[in-house]
Amino acid sequence: MGQAVLTEEKTVFDIKNLNLWYGKNLALKDIDFAIYNNEITAIIGPSGCGKSTFIKTLNLMIQNIPGVRMSGEINYDHQNLINGKVDLVDLRKKVGMVFQKANPFPKSIYENVAYGPKIHGLKKKGKLDEIVERSLRDVFLWDEVKDRLNTSALGLSGGQQQRLCIARAIATKPDVILMDEPTSALDPISTIKIEELALQLKKDYSIVMVTHNMQQAARVSDRTAFFLMGELIEYAHTSKIFSAPSDKRTEDYVTGRFG
Amino acid sequence: MNSKVTDRIATSIFYLIAATIVTVLVGLLGYIIFHGFSKLNLEFLTSPSSSFRAGGGIGNQLFNSFYILFLTMVFTVPLGLGGGIYMAEYARPGRLTNAIRTCIEVLASLPSIVIGMFGLLMFVNLTGWGYSILGGALALTVFNLPVMVRVCEDALRTVQRDQKEASLALGITHWHTIKTVLLPAAFPSILTGAILASGRVFGEAAALLFTAGLTTPTLDFSNWNPFDSTSPLNVFRPAETLAVHIWAVNTQGLIPDVREVADGSSAVLIISVLIFNLLARWIGSAVHKKITASK
Numbered sequence: 001m002g003q004a005v006l007t008e009e010k011t012v013f014d015i016k017n018l019n020l021w022y023g024k025n026l027a028l029k030d031i032d033f034a035i036y037n038n039e040i041t042a043i044i045g046p047s048g049c050g051k052s053t054f055i056k057t058l059n060l061m062i063q064n065i066p067g068v069r070m071s072g073e074i075n076y077d078h079q080n081l082i083n084g085k086v087d088l089v090d091l092r093k094k095v096g097m098v099f100q101k102a103n104p105f106p107k108s109i110y111e112n113v114a115y116g117p118k119i120h121g122l123k124k125k126g127k128l129d130e131i132v133e134r135s136l137r138d139v140f141l142w143d144e145v146k147d148r149l150n151t152s153a154l155g156l157s158g159g160q161q162q163r164l165c166i167a168r169a170i171a172t173k174p175d176v177i178l179m180d181e182p183t184s185a186l187d188p189i190s191t192i193k194i195e196e197l198a199l200q201l202k203k204d205y206s207i208v209m210v211t212h213n214m215q216q217a218a219r220v221s222d223r224t225a226f227f228l229m230g231e232l233i234e235y236a237h238t239s240k241i242f243s244a245p246s247d248k249r250t251e252d253y254v255t256g257r258f259g
Numbered sequence: 260m261n262s263k264v265t266d267r268i269a270t271s272i273f274y275l276i277a278a279t280i281v282t283v284l285v286g287l288l289g290y291i292i293f294h295g296f297s298k299l300n301l302e303f304l305t306s307p308s309s310s311f312r313a314g315g316g317i318g319n320q321l322f323n324s325f326y327i328l329f330l331t332m333v334f335t336v337p338l339g340l341g342g343g344i345y346m347a348e349y350a351r352p353g354r355l356t357n358a359i360r361t362c363i364e365v366l367a368s369l370p371s372i373v374i375g376m377f378g379l380l381m382f383v384n385l386t387g388w389g390y391s392i393l394g395g396a397l398a399l400t401v402f403n404l405p406v407m408v409r410v411c412e413d414a415l416r417t418v419q420r421d422q423k424e425a426s427l428a429l430g431i432t433h434w435h436t437i438k439t440v441l442l443p444a445a446f447p448s449i450l451t452g453a454i455l456a457s458g459r460v461f462g463e464a465a466a467l468l469f470t471a472g473l474t475t476p477t478l479d480f481s482n483w484n485p486f487d488s489t490s491p492l493n494v495f496r497p498a499e500t501l502a503v504h505i506w507a508v509n510t511q512g513l514i515p516d517v518r519e520v521a522d523g524s525s526a527v528l529i530i531s532v533l534i535f536n537l538l539a540r541w542i543g544s545a546v547h548k549k550i551t552a553s554k
């Protein structure tokens with residue numbers, strides 16, 4: 001039993017005392033967080049609570065914004081990402097990201113998926129074909145696009161584009177996939193498809209999903225974190241957050257009393 | 260007066276302004292082409308100009324214009340691209356960047372005759388080359404560079420931010436992202452901008468008066484050794500371009516058919532610039548289609 005708990009509780013990210021400033025504004029306050037293997041971790045909270053900022057610290061995309069400063073620890077794969085010595089190329093190969101708005105490159109479907117592996121040094125056509133097919137199968141897009149791999153990715157529907165972006169992210173074989181409101185620009189049917197996909201993918205990957213849709217968090221996630229004004233208010237198993245939250249503010253938010 | 264009437268008045272005023280602009284442009288273009296078109300024939304376009312007798316052509320001038328244009332673009336495009344990439348991707352907002360931007364803007368609005376005088380100092384006297392194609396091309400580079408930097412910077416900036424993010428999030432380095440995502444996406448606008456700039460360079464006269472000169476030596480079009488003094492490719496020979504030729508025959512021409520030569524040359528110049536503009540549009544959209552669709 002103890003053994004089982006230990007393996008189940010294996011973490012990929014360990015975050016301690018994370019503070020983040022935009023210029024002089026403290027945007028994340030003293031966050032302690034852990035992200036567990038092969039789980040979907042949902043991050044909820046009202047607009048401006050810091051949830052998008054937080055998820056972008058995990059692959060250090062946040063550093064692209066001028067004037068950002070961080071302190072504390074983000075431990076991933078035995079290193080603290082904040083110490084400035086991390087190889088961004090390696091990190092982002094391992095921690096993939098999917099954005100709010102589907103952002104395929106204006107290239108062919110094939111080129112979109114092959115882009116990452118190619119630039120990371122894979123040259124062999126056969127191997128690339130294999131990766132493209134496997135990635136597209138993993139996101140249930142293969143059957144829809146296999147006859148038009150060389151046509152523009154921009155010709156796909158919004159939902160297909162978003163699945164293509166997920167395929168592009170998993171083509172580099174990451175450990176973790178970060179999803180920043182991946183369905184907020186999609187219709188309900190495409191949304192359900194992405195959610196089902198996320199549930200499939202968690203067998204092989206750890207997923208962190210920012211969402212403003214509480215039903216979504218309840219439907220797909222194993223654990224849910226509630227952020228408010230840059231603070232992590234509560235973080236627990238999803239069932240607990242939605243049925244018996246310990247903090248009054250969490251309860252108010254998940255029952256729709258504000259936000 | 261109620262708002263519906265005001266709206267109607269405003270609409271008609273704008274239509275009137277648009278009509279005026281179109282009339283002026285079409286009138287001008289029509290006048291030049293109408294007067295010059297009858298003059299255009301293969302002989303006029305290929306034979307050398309004459310100094311005293313009637314019946315001279317513009318062959319050398321046409322060649323010079325394209326040659327100088329070509330050299331100018333060879334210098335400008337890489338420099339402009341580099342400057343544009345720096346301004347769009349690497350320059351951090353701050354005093355230095357603002358200073359650079361101000362310099363580029365001032366340079367872009369510098370009167371071309373001033374650039375001509377600068378060229379005279381730098382590329383004619385200081386280098387000791389005398390009037391030369393190379394000097395002319397370098398002066399035009401100075402003239403054209405700020406525009407190219409702007410074109411490239413704007414083209415890169417209009418590439419959607421999320422494309423860049425997508426690439427960076429895949430662990431691709433900044434330079435690789437520029438090379439494989441930003442530049443291909445910006446390429447159609449850069450190409451369009453470069454072709455439009457070519458039109459401007461092609462018609463430029465003032466910057467060339469004191470750099471490439473007002474004369475062309477006798478050229479031997481069968482001699483393509485660029486180091487030979489009679490070779491058309493020799494970059495150290497003086498070269499009168501088409502735009503300069505128009506100015507020269509009008510102000511100091513001794514030929515009896517000044518009017519015809521000037522009309523014909525103007526028509527060729529205008530038609531060339533027109534072709535540049537149409538090409539810019541067609542090639543730009545064709546390349547855009549090709550890049551965004553299949554590979």
